Amino acid sequence: MPRAGLDRATVVATGAALADEVGLANLTMGSLAERVGVRTPSLYKHVGGQDDLNRRIATLALSELADAIGTAVQGYAGRDALAAAARAFRTFVLEHPGRYAATLGVEPSGPNDPMALGSRRLLDTFTAVLRGYHLDVSDVDHALRMLRSLCHGFATLQGANGFQWSADIDESFEWLIAFADRGLRTL
Amino acid sequence: MPRAGLDRATVVATGAALADEVGLANLTMGSLAERVGVRTPSLYKHVGGQDDLNRRIATLALSELADAIGTAVQGYAGRDALAAAARAFRTFVLEHPGRYAATLGVEPSGPNDPMALGSRRLLDTFTAVLRGYHLDVSDVDHALRMLRSLCHGFATLQGANGFQWSADIDESFEWLIAFADRGLRTL
DNA sequence: CCCTTTTGGTTAATGGCGTTAGCCAAAAGC
DNA sequence: GCTTTTGGCTAACGCCATTAACCAAAAGGG
Numbered sequence: 001m002p003r004a005g006l007d008r009a010t011v012v013a014t015g016a017a018l019a020d021e022v023g024l025a026n027l028t029m030g031s032l033a034e035r036v037g038v039r040t041p042s043l044y045k046h047v048g049g050q051d052d053l054n055r056r057i058a059t060l061a062l063s064e065l066a067d068a069i070g071t072a073v074q075g076y077a078g079r080d081a082l083a084a085a086a087r088a089f090r091t092f093v094l095e096h097p098g099r100y101a102a103t104l105g106v107e108p109s110g111p112n113d114p115m116a117l118g119s120r121r122l123l124d125t126f127t128a129v130l131r132g133y134h135l136d137v138s139d140v141d142h143a144l145r146m147l148r149s150l151c152h153g154f155a156t157l158q159g160a161n162g163f164q165w166s167a168d169i170d171e172s173f174e175w176l177i178a179f180a181d182r183g184l185r186t187l
Numbered sequence: 188m189p190r191a192g193l194d195r196a197t198v199v200a201t202g203a204a205l206a207d208e209v210g211l212a213n214l215t216m217g218s219l220a221e222r223v224g225v226r227t228p229s230l231y232k233h234v235g236g237q238d239d240l241n242r243r244i245a246t247l248a249l250s251e252l253a254d255a256i257g258t259a260v261q262g263y264a265g266r267d268a269l270a271a272a273a274r275a276f277r278t279f280v281l282e283h284p285g286r287y288a289a290t291l292g293v294e295p296s297g298p299n300d301p302m303a304l305g306s307r308r309l310l311d312t313f314t315a316v317l318r319g320y321h322l323d324v325s326d327v328d329h330a331l332r333m334l335r336s337l338c339h340g341f342a343t344l345q346g347a348n349g350f351q352w353s354a355d356i357d358e359s360f361e362w363l364i365a366f367a368d369r370g371l372r373t374l
Numbered sequence: 375c376c377c378t379t380t381t382g383g384t385t386a387a388t389g390g391c392g393t394t395a396g397c398c399a400a401a402a403g404c
Numbered sequence: 405g406c407t408t409t410t411g412g413c414t415a416a417c418g419c420c421a422t423t424a425a426c427c428a429a430a431a432g433g434g
Contacts, residue, residue, distance in 0.1 A: 044421095183366050237392065
């Protein structure tokens with residue numbers, strides 16, 4: 001029996017890719033084992049179990065999402081930065097629905113949890129975007145939550161086919177960015 | 188063996204209640220059977236299976252949600268109507284997380300699907316709320332999607348403990364309503 | 375370079391879940 | 405009152421996550 005040369009990072013990355021393909025709910029230890037070319041119990045040599053796998057996928061996803069938005073925002077400020085961040089967020093969620101789903105409902109175990117680091121980087125990027133609007137300090141937290149709700153809500157609803165009727169979805173998203181921008185500029 | 192006097196509506200309603208208590212993902216046929224006082228296979232006399240149960244819970248939830256928001260909005264217009272609708276939405280999602288989760292990712296099978304009726308009633312209520320803002324017709328669809336994204340995003344993030352840091356969450360939601368109202372009034 | 379230890383794979387088994395089949399008594403209808 | 409439908413039951417199957425026990429391959433130290 002030749003070894004498969006597997007390691008934790010490979011297992012997690014393959015799990016993330018598979019979750020994107022078939023949906024997080026359908027990511028099974030059996031299908032993941034088959035994908036990496038190994039029998040199911042072997043996965044437990046690299047990962048604690050399904051829960052642990054989920055947390056690691058979430059950590060990976062948050063890091064990638066923070067990277068993607070951070071990169072997208074570079075060189076922009078104000079409305080352009082807001083638009084770049086929002087578009088990058090939606091693109092990530094639509095291209096990686098399984099990864100993104102893994103980040104929901106998972107709480108960091110402590111302040112040293114690498115997942116918390118990803119969350120913080122993501123938050124910092126959005127905070128930087130808001131800096132261009134020179135908001136009152138008392139508004140910043142609320143504005144952050146508003147942006148997060150808008151982006152999360154729009155992207156997950158679109159991913160769940162929650163927008164049934166006619167109008168063009170991309171157009172709606174651009175409209176929504178403009179709406180948020182106008183509101184933030186007139187605070 | 189005395190009969191349990193069960194019927195479909197009872198099974199679905201109990202399933203919805205149980206989903207709210209333990210989370211939709213933890214709603215198991217076994218636990219539901221126990222709750223209604225019957226062995227697991229007996230449930231299949233009233234419901235097609237887990238998928239069918241989920242659809243029926245979703246249908247119930249959409250109907251209840253449409254009722255709740257419709258009632259909350261009565262007698263109000265403009266900003267007051269918007270606030271009432273948004274608060275009713277969030278309250279419903281927080282009080283009935285399992286029911287609401289059941290509505291996501293379930294597509295109506297056809298135009299006669301009773302679930303589609305609930306969706307439409309919900310949509311109509313929000314459309315009525317927007318009427319108070321006298322929007323340009325070309326803006327209505329986008330504004331509806333914006334409101335839906337905001338309410339859905341905020342409520343589900345709060346439900347998933349997605350808001351970790353300090354500021355008061357109720358205050359953020361009121362801020363968000365005010366933000367949306369201001370934006371809609373200045374279109 | 376062999377001998378030992380760690381590592382990463384295996385098969386077998388357990389227990390929980392959804393679901394189906396087949397049975398049988400209670401209710402409903404003629 | 406007899407027949408049919410209905411709503412419960414037990415038994416069984418297959419899938420899934422997980423654990424235990426085992427064993428070969430790599431790694432590493434004399």
